[in-house]
Amino acid sequence: MSRTLPSFIKRPDYDDRGDGEIFIQKYVFRSELFNVTKPYITTAVHKECQQRNEKENPVSGVKEENFNSITGKKRKRCVVFNQGELDAMEYHTKIRGLILDGSSELIQEGLKSGFLHPFSEKWNECSGSITLPLDTCNLSELCAMAKHLPSLNEMELQALQLMEEDMSVTEQDLFSRIVENNSSFTKIITLMGQKYLVPPKSSFLLSDISCMHPLLNCRKTYDVIVIDPPWQNKSVKRSNRYNYLSPLQIKQIPIPKLAAPDCLVITWVTNRQRHLRFVKEELYPSWSVEVVAEWHWVKITNSGEFVFPLDSPHKKPYEGLILGRVREKTAIPLRKEDVKMLPLPDHKLIVSVPCTLHSHKPPLAEVLKDYVKPDGKCLELFARNLQPGWTSWGNEVLKFQHMDYFVALESRS
Helix, strand or coil: CEECCCHHHCCCEEEEECHHHCEEEEEEECHHHHCCCCCCCCHHHHHHHHHHHEEEECCCCEEEEEEECCCCCEEEEEEECCHHHHHHHHHHHHHHHHHHHHHHHHHHHHHHHCCCCCCCHHHHHHCCCCCCCCCCCCHHHHHHHHCCCCCHHHCCCCCEECCCCEEEECHHHHHCCCEEECCCCCEEEEECCEEEEECCCEEEEECCHHHCHHHHHCCCCEEEEEECCCCCCHHHHHHCCCCCCCHHHHHCCCHHHHEEEEEEEEEEECCCHHHHHHHHHHHHHHCCEEEEEEEEEEEECCCCCECCCCCCCCCCCEEEEEEEEECCCCCCCCCCCCCCCCCCCCCEEEEECCCCCCCCCCCCHHHHHHHCCCCCCEEEECCCCCCCCEEEEECCCCHHHEHHHEEEEEEEC
16 A cells, blocks of 8 residues: 655645745645644544444444433334445445554654644634635636526637736636636736636636536647546535536546546545446446546544544545546557656555635645656646646636635745
């Protein structure tokens, strides 16, 4: 098993040149967004609830729940695990040792190196709070509105180049074209009164899945494609937090048109086994992608505890990534002397403190750099933030680039 040091606690930052190149201004993700000092659910509370309410028999696949009736008497009710729960238990049993051993080793190294810090009540009290932006632009609603603009689907416009340091853009500017920052410095765009950071050498398309043609019209192919699909589940349906896609809609994403030969395709999956099986058995084969590895992101607190108990039956402190390679008969194999890349490990742990923003995944550029050729082109689909050197697409692609999520630091050049 390959492992990675918990260096992902380092927050995203971008450099920006000042007037006359006298100083370098660095934009850093606000530290308050990673202020996870305590587990969301502690192991002690989890065990107490489990002992009080539920007794499990993993052999028979039956759990006994204690509950109080109207008369105040305790009664027992046997509930049979459904197939999805049994599959999840089996999968967890299979990978539990890898998660526990690998994380423990990395957490110890993190504590020794100063990436992690033992919990301190004083530190917790002084950590402060953050007032988050209200997202007044409502990017996903803007995308929905764009579909009603006249002749939008027939438009094929050149990419919008960000030439000014702070540039105002209209909704029409964004919906129908790629926006590019080809400079080596951060640019700022103003959209409907809100300011967003665009990192160096990055580009993006703000649209939903029905308006991907500007991305396809560029006729570029990518060596890495990271996908974070809006999976359908009961929690999403109840909360109405974001729109989800059906498996059929996810299959229709034009990966074959976007992928270069030997492209590395990486898909974030939830811990639902039906999603995992769908990616491996249906989605990747439909794109001519061969599964080559399965990695896990383990979420911990600043002091090195799992954010959820490892054996919690409801929420796990880890998420999965399925890695695959595009296999084409006409693809020309890369010669080892041409590119210096490490072999892709079949399992790798990424251990980090999660961002407190909902559904904010850690950027993978640093983790992947040893497995991708130096000049490789990278694309993220369903992105909610931008990365230097990457192309990003999604109907909320600028969401976490809002200026309020960053602080500016200055240093002399």
